Amino acid sequence: MPLDSPESAAAWLRLTLTRGVGLESQRRLLSAFGPPERIFAAAGTAVRAAVGDRVARALAAFDADDQVARTLDWAAQPGNHLVTLADPTYPQALLEIADPPTLLYVKGRVELLNARALAIVGARNATAQGASNAEQFARELSRGGLTIVSGLALGCDAAAHAGALEGAGSTIAVIGTGADRIYPSRNQELARRIAEQGAVVTEFPLGTPALRDNFPRRNRIISGLARGVLVVEAAARSGTLITARLAGEQGREVFAIPGSIHSPLSKGCHQLIRQGAKLVDDARDILSELQPASSAPAASSAAEPAGDAQRAVLDAMGFDPVGIDLLSQHTGLTADTLSAMLLSLELEDRVATLPDGRFQRLK
Structure with missing residues (x-):
């Protein structure tokens, strides 16, 4: 059920923008009433029965008109999209994870959300070899038909996005801010290129700044969009390993590139390999695992x-x-x-x- 009217879009936005109404409560309401228009048309007693008094009061009291209007203006601009759980373009792979976002803000090629994808993640303070590996693997995998998903961070993420833009599979950047803000600012130009040739995706409302807690949360989307995750470099304790752990919990393949035994940024990869991640030193290892039947562009196998x-x-x-x-x-x-x-x-x-x-x- 796509957003076929401003009223429908406004109802989805109001549901997701109401403070205190988390993803679980949103799913309960949608399951109980159907599309958000029905939620807001329902009697207060019925809403309270579905989600409790506190959430019902929050829904009734929250005034989101200004924020909804700003978001609808944003969505009306070329290349901008609001994608809900009920939209056929919603990334079906996210329905396989425990807590899929109810609404996504997308800039760019919305069809990539259902392309066959691989996430590439790694250290922000990547070594020269690590950044080179991320870019090279992303380029070859994108040319082999996989869409590359990463988090637009400095280091390995940025290198992976840059390499992927050179192939047919292109790239998706999952960010931890609102779609109207780019962090870090040094990646502004890269984000512009991704929005033109790939897609920038976030679950956070417009205007959301770079808050520390949002970045681990967005990692479940990075791994959730993909059929597997390649870890290029990672310290023994790092956010990169969070993404790898989430990938394992979501049933995704985990791949890791080995490195020098003397490098702190190889410790995380070696740890993953000991735990069962697949050691790779060639992009063909991943292509044969995730896309054995064809090297056609990823978009051709969407959904x-x-x-x-x-x-x-x-x-x-x-x-x-x-x-x-x-x-x-x-x-x-x-x-x-x-x-x-x-x-x-x-x-x-x-x-x-x-x-x-x-x-x-x-x-």
């Missing part, structure tokens, strides 16, 4: 993996009512992952939630 996952869930459901625990047993997916996928299917009118909490396939 293929997650579309298969949704079909598998629907096939496992059949047309009889089924509980989430039984569905989890049949599919091997966690309850959190299933909840996100079922919510998306419900918003597409393909699944319904029954009064007893079970789910039923509609078509």
Whole structure:
């Protein structure tokens, strides 16, 4: 269900901008009422029954008109997009993670959100060899058809984005600020090129500054968008390892490039390899793992993996009512992952939630 009217867009924005209404509460409301317009049209008693009194009061009291108007103006500009859970262009791979963002702000090629992707991450204070490796691997993988996802940080991230822009797969930068702010400022020109040839993505509202806690949070999107994560350089304790850990929890492949035993920035990669990450020293190792059948541009295989996952869930459901625990047993997916996928299917009118909490396939 795309944002086909300003009223629809305003309702999604109001839901996601209300302070105190987190992702879990947003999903509960969407599951209970459907599109946000119905949430705000519902009786207060029904909203309180779904999410409790505190969240219901926050929704009723929050005045977001100015912020909504500014965001709608931003979205009306060429190349800018608001993408919700109910939008067909929403990255289907994010429906496989436990806490997918309800709304994304996107600058650039929105179709890349469903391209076959690999995340490349590494140290901000990268060595010359580390930056060179990130750029070289990204260039070869992008030319091989993978879209490269990274976080627009200095060092390995910036090098990976630059290399990926030279290939057909292009690149996605997931940022920890609002879409109207770029951090660090030294990457302004790189961000402009990515918005023109790739995509800049964030879940944070316009105007959000560079807050420390937002960057680990955005890491789940970096790994979630991708089929695997390549760690180029990382210290033994670093934010890069957070992304690698999240990737493992999300069922993504983890790859690591080994380095000198004397370099502190190789410690994290060696640690990951000892824990089971796949050692790589050639981009072809990753291409054969993630894209064995074709070297065509990534956009040509858009939405293929997650579309298969949704079909598998629907096939496992059949047309009889089924509980989430039984569905989890049949599919091997966690309850959190299933909840996100079922919510998306419900918003597409393909699944319904029954009064007893079970789910039923509609078509």
